[in-house]
Structures are given as structure tokens and as C-alpha cells.
Amino acid sequence: MTTALERFSPEEITSGGRVADDRRQRARHALGVAGGQDSAAPLRSELRRHRLTMYPTVALGLLGFVDVFQGDALTVVSPEVGAALGVGVGAVGAARALQFLAQAVAPLPMAALAQARGKRALLCLVTAIAWSLITLSTGFVTSLVALIFILIADGLSTGSVLALHAPLLADTYPPSVRVRTQSVYVAVATVGHIAAPLLVALLSGVFHLTWRGDFLGMGLLSTAVSLVAIGVQDPGPGRFDTELLHQAVAHEDGQREEAHNAGLGFFEILRRLMLIPTIQRLMVGFLVFGMLLIPFLTFLSSFLADRWHLTVAGRGLVIGAGYGLAVVGLFIYGAVAENDFAKDPARVVRRVGNAVILCVVFIALGGTSPFFYPMVVLMGLGLLCVGITGPGLNSVTQSIVDSRQRPHVAALAGLFLAVGALLGVLLLSGVAQEYGITGSIISLLIPGIPAGLIIRSASKLVDRDIERMVDSIIEEEDLAAFKAGGGRPPMLTAKGVNFSYGQLQVLFDVDFTVDEGEMVALLGTNGAGKSTLLKVISGIGLPSSGTVRLLGDDITYLDAERRVKLGITQIPGGRSVFGRLTVIENLRGFGYTLGADRRRVDDAIDACLSAFPRLEERKTSLGATLSGGEQQMLGLCKALILQPKLLLIDELSLGLAPVIVGQLLDLVRRINAEGTAVVLVEQSVNIALSLVNHAYFMEKGQMRFDGPAHDLLGRDDLLRAVFLEGATKGQKAGKR
Amino acid sequence: MRRTAVAVALAAIACGLTGCSGLQFVEDQRLSFTSPADSKLTQLPVTLSWTMKDFATTGSGAGSFAVFIDRAPIKVGHNIRSVLAKNVAFSEQQLEQQNVYVTKDTKVVLTLVPRIRYDKAVRQRHTATVILLDDDGTRRTESAWIRSFDLDAKGSAS
Numbered sequence: 001m002t003t004a005l006e007r008f009s010p011e012e013i014t015s016g017g018r019v020a021d022d023r024r025q026r027a028r029h030a031l032g033v034a035g036g037q038d039s040a041a042p043l044r045s046e047l048r049r050h051r052l053t054m055y056p057t058v059a060l061g062l063l064g065f066v067d068v069f070q071g072d073a074l075t076v077v078s079p080e081v082g083a084a085l086g087v088g089v090g091a092v093g094a095a096r097a098l099q100f101l102a103q104a105v106a107p108l109p110m111a112a113l114a115q116a117r118g119k120r121a122l123l124c125l126v127t128a129i130a131w132s133l134i135t136l137s138t139g140f141v142t143s144l145v146a147l148i149f150i151l152i153a154d155g156l157s158t159g160s161v162l163a164l165h166a167p168l169l170a171d172t173y174p175p176s177v178r179v180r181t182q183s184v185y186v187a188v189a190t191v192g193h194i195a196a197p198l199l200v201a202l203l204s205g206v207f208h209l210t211w212r213g214d215f216l217g218m219g220l221l222s223t224a225v226s227l228v229a230i231g232v233q234d235p236g237p238g239r240f241d242t243e244l245l246h247q248a249v250a251h252e253d254g255q256r257e258e259a260h261n262a263g264l265g266f267f268e269i270l271r272r273l274m275l276i277p278t279i280q281r282l283m284v285g286f287l288v289f290g291m292l293l294i295p296f297l298t299f300l301s302s303f304l305a306d307r308w309h310l311t312v313a314g315r316g317l318v319i320g321a322g323y324g325l326a327v328v329g330l331f332i333y334g335a336v337a338e339n340d341f342a343k344d345p346a347r348v349v350r351r352v353g354n355a356v357i358l359c360v361v362f363i364a365l366g367g368t369s370p371f372f373y374p375m376v377v378l379m380g381l382g383l384l385c386v387g388i389t390g391p392g393l394n395s396v397t398q399s400i401v402d403s404r405q406r407p408h409v410a411a412l413a414g415l416f417l418a419v420g421a422l423l424g425v426l427l428l429s430g431v432a433q434e435y436g437i438t439g440s441i442i443s444l445l446i447p448g449i450p451a452g453l454i455i456r457s458a459s460k461l462v463d464r465d466i467e468r469m470v471d472s473i474i475e476e477e478d479l480a481a482f483k484a485g486g487g488r489p490p491m492l493t494a495k496g497v498n499f500s501y502g503q504l505q506v507l508f509d510v511d512f513t514v515d516e517g518e519m520v521a522l523l524g525t526n527g528a529g530k531s532t533l534l535k536v537i538s539g540i541g542l543p544s545s546g547t548v549r550l551l552g553d554d555i556t557y558l559d560a561e562r563r564v565k566l567g568i569t570q571i572p573g574g575r576s577v578f579g580r581l582t583v584i585e586n587l588r589g590f591g592y593t594l595g596a597d598r599r600r601v602d603d604a605i606d607a608c609l610s611a612f613p614r615l616e617e618r619k620t621s622l623g624a625t626l627s628g629g630e631q632q633m634l635g636l637c638k639a640l641i642l643q644p645k646l647l648l649i650d651e652l653s654l655g656l657a658p659v660i661v662g663q664l665l666d667l668v669r670r671i672n673a674e675g676t677a678v679v680l681v682e683q684s685v686n687i688a689l690s691l692v693n694h695a696y697f698m699e700k701g702q703m704r705f706d707g708p709a710h711d712l713l714g715r716d717d718l719l720r721a722v723f724l725e726g727a728t729k730g731q732k733a734g735k736r
Numbered sequence: 737m738r739r740t741a742v743a744v745a746l747a748a749i750a751c752g753l754t755g756c757s758g759l760q761f762v763e764d765q766r767l768s769f770t771s772p773a774d775s776k777l778t779q780l781p782v783t784l785s786w787t788m789k790d791f792a793t794t795g796s797g798a799g800s801f802a803v804f805i806d807r808a809p810i811k812v813g814h815n816i817r818s819v820l821a822k823n824v825a826f827s828e829q830q831l832e833q834q835n836v837y838v839t840k841d842t843k844v845v846l847t848l849v850p851r852i853r854y855d856k857a858v859r860q861r862h863t864a865t866v867i868l869l870d871d872d873g874t875r876r877t878e879s880a881w882i883r884s885f886d887l888d889a890k891g892s893a894s
Contacts, residue, residue: 208763
């Protein structure tokens with residue numbers, strides 16, 4: 001007898017449960033991470049080969065370049081702004097902090113907007129023009145309130161830089177040039193940090209403009225520069241990787257039918273991303289790195305003023321020189337990291353972790369240096385190390401997630417950095433008050449070294465996550481080929497499911513399949529992971545890896561309520577009713593997902609009450625006052641009301657009298673006979689196997705048996721360890 | 737239609753928030769500091785001096801200078817009296833206690849500059865902001881001139 005799993009994935013079975021290595025290799029090649037010792041091809045020839053230009057990189061880089069105008073200019077002229085508005089520099093600083101907060105949260109709605117509307121290139125352009133006009137309007141503010149309003153608007157509009165630029169570049173260029181293009185992009189954007197103070201100096205020194213005139217001039221320039229990006233096109237997600245990956249692993253006969261996956265909502269995507277181990281680890285790294293990054297850039301100016309008594313011009317020169325060094329470093333780093341990325345993306349992550357550690361060492365040495373020029377060089381090296389973290393980590397994070405989820409991962413990174421930055425500023429302000437500005441610069445070692453180590457540790461997870469992504473695409477292609485060959489996917493397929501409660505893993509690579517209209521038993525010891533598997537299927541719990549498909553559609557990360565609407569209903573063992581509601585109220589509650597169709601709910605409630613006359617008698621009683629059997633009856637009514645495609649029942653018979661169990665089982669049979677597929681989680685082998693033909697057996701989070709129910713009875717090695725040995729013997733004797 | 741309405745509303749809000757007149761886009765170069773040099777390490781007493789063109793401090797309707805040490809100046813349209821609490825009688829001494837000096841001369845001598853308490857550095861940076869007042873003591877323009885000077889913390893008043 002063939003199992004549902006075999007019917008679904010013939011290739012997997014023929015290859016002994018392993019995907020053929022050559023498909024994996026082809027997939028890695030499509031992702032540009034196939035390994036090998038060859039150096040990356042020259043950027044120009046690669047671009048020519050793909051008929052691409054550097055225009056999108058430079059254009060987006062220029063948007064990043066003008067993005068910093070507002071903030072950097074305000075840093076320089078804040079005393080003048082305060083003097084004109086009659087407010088202290090501290091108040092201007094507070095307004096800047098609000099701008100920073102807006103910048104921190106803005107990437108998330110920007111990612112949501114990109115998800116809903118697409119047109120990322122247009123969004124980049126529109127937001128750039130918006131912030132340019134905002135920069136221009138800064139020259140017109142006459143009060144602190146107006147300044148705050150303007151700065152928050154600016155912060156919100158610049159969300160597109162973090163959320164959209166890196167994903168757009170990742171989709172515009174093939175993986176073979178991705179790190180180099182990201183490096184060029186960051187380099188162009190970094191020049192903005194050098195240009196902004198110089199522009200202020202030019203507008204004030206040569207044209208004798210006030211800060212208002214400075215903002216007016218910079219706003220006009222920013223608008224003009226933004227228009228350069230008018231020709232940037234959005235190639236759509238995954239043109240150079242996900243799509244190629246699908247082609248690389250597709251079956252050679254070329255037959256495929258597009259998988260119709262239920263699209264994930266915005267928060268479902270965020271949650272899904274946070275379950276990817278590399279992303280999870282890197283986000284922690286970003287949080288700690290943020291504690292170093294923003295405070296360093298903020299405190300560096302104060303350090304130069306207080307320790308070295310530099311004027312505004314002197315500080316601008318030193319910081320500008322540091323950024324200049326970072327720009328040069330980015331061009332060199334791009335080529336090196338590209339080779340690393342092709343050979344082993346984990347190496348890129350390791351190098352970035354090392355760079356972060358080196359960065360704080362340089363900063364600390366610079367902070368304690370008694371000599372001016374060595375200090376300038378050391379701080380410059382610190383800025384260089386900060387600069388190269390962006391392209392490397394962008395390339396890796398953008399490559400291990402689904403291409404449609406790239407804006408989300410970029411937005412998450414920005415958010416974690418920003419939260420870290422706020423914590424860091426608080427920490428360093430305290431240190432500065434106690435130990436002075438030099439003390440606070442040295443104290444950057446505290447978050448810097450752990451940040452580097454955390455980022456470094458993520459390198460161990462990268463390869464596994466790339467494999468996981470490849471696996472899921474291979475599975476989609478297998479399914480597409482299966483459908484194209486006339487096959488109909490099973491009602492439910494859970495494949496390679498791993499699940500953890502915090503650090504405690506409870507499911508290990510679990511496969512589970514239910515065909516349409518089938519009733520299967522899921523058996524196992526206490527704590528074997530049966531209920532957890534049901535949670536993963538119903539969406540109450542999300543797996544750390546693996547897929548769950550309903551009729552072939554990937555529902556792994558859908559919210560539980562969306563799964564109910566798709567036809568999955570779970571009846572949790574012994575906890576299936578609301579104790580403070582009456583029987584009727586419970587039934588109405590179950591019908592909530594039917595929406596406004598009150599008549600259908602009423603009919604369904606009538607059907608329930610006629611199926612269980614005992615409930616009719618107690619229909620005004622509170623759920624908590626019902627007996628265990630009555631509660632299970634009420635729980636089962638959920639299935640009668642919702643009429644799901646797949647019903648998951650957890651521990652139906654637990655603690656109930658046989659006569660009650662009999663009544664309940666009759667109803668389960670009836671529900672199944674009407675076409676609903678049923679998964680019955682049971683401790684009682686007798687009960688379960690009297691109902692089903694197909695059984696699964698779990699032990700210690702692993703699927704130990706998948707086959708005909710009567711075969712399970714022959715598996716003493718499994719049953720003896722768990723259930724009463726006598727029961728199985730008795731069953732066998734009875735059958736004889 | 738709805739987009740136009742939103743644009744008009746935004747423009748109205750922006751105009752209301754920013755005001756549309758009396759803004760200064762070009763530097764007012766009538767005042768030049770003569771001492772101390774910018775960011776120079778100096779000692780108490782500090783003489784802050786400047787030269788001024790096209791601003792009368794004598795005769796009818798003559799204005800005056802207000803110097804704010806390490807604090808924000810008053811807003812445009814506000815009177816120098818707003819520096820003091822309502823129940824405090826207005827006097828130059830009271831203003832000086834608030835680190836504000838009003839003078840018709842082109843210099844002030846600072847015999848006392850309070851330490852910046854949150855700054856632990858031995859050499860502390862102080863900021864003087866000079867603005868113009870009319871004969872009534874009201875600030876009429878955005879013009880403000882800023883000069884920084886350093887003091888050894890031991891030389892400042894605690």
C-alpha cells in the first residue's frame with residue numbers, strides 16, 4: 001500500500017528521502033553561492049553580460065546621498081536654528097531625536113506599502129522628492145513645534161531608504177555582482193555625509209546664507225538630484241535568484257503548474273522572517289550594533305570638540321576625512337566580499353563580525369590616543385569598519401529570504417538598529433556624565449565586542465538557511481510538476497517540520513500527510529509532540545522550519561484565523577469551550593467566522609442540538625458547569641457549525657466514560673463520512689485504530705511510524721514503550 | 737478632488753506652522769566679534785566685544801544689545817522682561833543672574849561664567865549669543881550672532 005506522502009513526492013521517495021544533489025547544486029549556482037575558488041568576474045563584464053548598467057546603483061545611491069542632507073545640516077547649524085527660534089540647542093536635539101524615532105519606524109509602513117502596491121522604484125522617487133521638499137520647507141519654520149513637525153515628516157519619508165533601496169538593488173542585479181553594487185551604493189550615499197557639511201559651509205561662507213537659506217538651497221539641490229532616479233525601474237522581486245532558482249530545480253520535462261500559495265500578510269511575513277535562525281541572530285546583532293553605531297557618529301563630534309577643541313570646520317574636516325576613508329574602503333571591500341559571497345556567504349558574515357570588533361578597537365585606541373593625527377587615522381579606520389558592514393550584511397540577508405520579503409527584512413534591520421541606537425544613546429549619555437566624553441567613546445567597546453561576536457556567530461546558520469530556502473523551492477517545483485502530471489495534492493502535507501518552545505526543540509523533521517476525506521490517527525506517548533504538531537497545522541504555533549500545505553498551498557506561516565477560513569478547525573483536548581459562556585453562546589462563538597450569515601449559524605446550531613439532545617437540555621448552562629463529556633460534545637459542535645475541510649481533534653476520549661466516547665465517535669464518523677478529513681490525536685490505541693485505516697506514531701518529537709493502522713499493531717517496539725502491553729495483545733487476540 | 741483638498745489643507749497647515757514673513761535667508765553681517773577669538777581658551781574676566789553697523793543705540797528709538805550666555809535667546813516678538821519670572825522686579829542685576837546682559841555698548845565683561853554642570857571636561861566650551869532689542873526691549877529680528885569661547889573649568893564659577 002502506498003502512503004499519501006509517496007503519492008505526493010515521488011522523486012523524494014525514489015531518491016531515498018533526499019533531494020538529488022545536482023538539483024541542490026544547480027539551485028546554489030542560481031543563487032550565486034555555488035562555491036569554487038574562481039574569483040568574481042569583473043563587474044563591467046558581468047553587467048554587460050546581463051545587459052545592465054550601474055545607473056540604478058548610482059541613482060539610488062544619490063537618493064541616499066541627499067537623504068542625509070536634512071539631518072547632517074541640522075547638526076551643523078543647530079545653534080543658529082536655536083538662536084533664531086529662541087530655543088536651546090537641547091530642544092533642537094530633542095526634535096532630532098523625534099526625527100530619528102520616525103526614521104526608525106518608517107521602514108515598516110514603507111515595506112507594507114511596497115507589499116501592497118509594488119512599484120518600489122516609484123515609491124523611492126516619490127519619497128525622495130517628498131523629503132527634498134521637506135528639507136526645503138525647513139527653511140521656513142518659525143517655531144519649535146513646526147520644526148518637530150517637519151523633522152518627523154522627514155523621518156517618515158526617508159523610511160524608503162532602509163526598506164526599499166537594498167531590496168531594489170538585490171532584485172536589479174544578479175548575485176554575482178550584488179555585493180559590489182551594494183558597496184558602490186553605500187559609497188555614493190556615504191559621500192552625502194561629507195557633502196552636507198561642506199555644502200552648509202559653502203552656502204554660509206560664500207553666499208552668506210542663514211540656516212534658512214542653507215535649507216532652501218539644499219532642498220532645491222536635493223529635489224534636482226532626486227529627479228536623477230526618475231528612470232529607475234522595479235524589475236519585480238526575485239528576477240535574478242528566486243525565479244532562476246525555480247528554473248534551476250524544475251523538472252526536466254518542463255511541465256509545471258504554478259503553485260497558488262496563500263499570500264502572507266504584513267505581520268505574518270515579519271513573524272516568518274523572525275523564525276529564520278540567521279535573521280533572528282542578525283537582528284539581535286543589529287540591536288547591539290545599533291548601540292555602538294549611532295552613538296559613535298553622534299559622540300564623535302562632541303569628542304573632537306571637547307578633547308581636541310576643534311571648531312565646527314575642524315570637526316567637519318576630520319569626520320569628512322573619515323567618511324572619505326570609508327568610501328575608498330567600500331570600493332576595495334566590494335570586490336573582496338563578492339568573492340567571499342560566491343565561495344561561502346557565511347564568510348561575509350564572519351568578516352562583518354570581525355569588522356565590528358575591529359571598529360570598536362580602533363575607536364577605543366583613537367579615544368585614548370594622546371596624538372592628534374594617529375587619533376584621526378584610528379577614527380577614520382573605525383568609520384571604515386562601520387561602512388563595510390552594510391553591503392555585506394545587506395547581500396546576505398537579502399539572499400536568504402524570499403524575494404518578496406526583502407523590504408520587510410530590510411525594515412526589520414533598520415528597526416533593530418534604531419532601538420539599539422536609542423539604548424546606546426541613553427547608555428553613553430550616562431557614561432559621558434560620569435566619565436566625560438572620552439570615557440563614553442571608550443565605553444563603545446561594551447556593546448561593540450558582543451555585537452561583533454553575535455554577528456559572527458550568525459555565520460554558522462547561513463548555510464543551513466540557504467539550504468532550507470532551496471528545499472522549499474524544490475518542494476514547490478515538485479508539487480508543480482506533480483500537479484502538471486494530473487496529480488491532486490493531498491488535503492494536508494506537513495513536511496520536515498521542526499518546532500521549538502524557546503530553546504527546547506520538540507518536533508524534529510516531522511512529515512505528516514492527510515488525504516481528502518481520510519481519517520488518520522496520530523498516536524504517541526505523552527510529550528511526543530502530537531498536540532504541538534496539531535498546533536503547527538492549525539497555526540497556533542509556527543515551525544522554525546518545514547512546510548505545511550493545504551491542498552498544495554503553502555500555509556506554513558498563515559495566521560490561525562486565516563486557516564479557519566481556509567477550512568482547518570482544531571478541537572483542543574479538554575479545553576474546547578468557553579467556560580463563562582452558555583452553551584448557546586459557545587455555539588454562536590464557533591459560528592463567528594461564518595460572518596453575517598446568521599441563518600446558516602442558526603441552522604447549524606439546530607443541527608448540533610439535535611445531534612446531542614443533552615446539549616439541548618443544557619443550552620442555557622455555562623460551559624464551565626458542563627461535564628467533561630458534555631464539554632467534548634460542545635467542542636465537536638464546532639465541526640458541525642464550521643463544516644471544515646480538515647478537522648483536528650486532540651484527545652477526544654480523555655477521561656470520559658465509554659458510553660460517552662461511543663456517542664462522540666459516532667459523530668466523528670458521521671463528520672468524516674460527509675467528506676471532512678479528520679486527524680484524531682489519541683492516547684488510546686484501541687479507540688484510534690477502531691476508527692482509522694492509516695496511523696502515525698510519534699515518539700520524542702519524531703515520526704516513528706507512518707502506515708496502515710493494522711501494521712502499527714504489529715509494532716510492539718513502539719507500542720510497548722508507551723501503552724499497556726496487554727491492550728495490544730488483547731487486540732491481536734481479538735482479531736485472530 | 738480629495739487629493740486636491742488634502743494638498744490645500746497641508747499647504748495651509750504648513751503655512752500656519754511656518755509663518756510666511758519676517759524670515760531671514762541671508763546672513764545679517766552688521767555685527768562682527770572682535771574678542772575673544774572663536775573657540776579660544778580664555779580666562780575670567782572675559783571681555784566679549786564686537787563692532788556694529790547700521791544699528792543705533794543712542795538717540796530716540798535707540799535699541800540695545802542682549803547677550804545670552806549658555807542659554808537660548810528670547811523668541812522674536814518677545815520682550816527681554818520675559819527672561820525673568822513675573823514676580824521678579826526687572827533690573828540688570830536680575831538679568832545677569834540669569835546669564836543675560838543688556839547693554840548699549842559694544843562689549844560686555846563677564847566676571848562670572850557658571851560651570852556647565854553636565855560637562856565633566858576640564859576645558860569647557862561656552863556660548864554667547866548676541867541679539868538686537870528695540871527701544872522697548874523687544875526682539876524684532878531673527879538676527880543672532882554666536883561666539884564660542886573656552887574656559888578652564890577651574891576658572892569658571894561653580
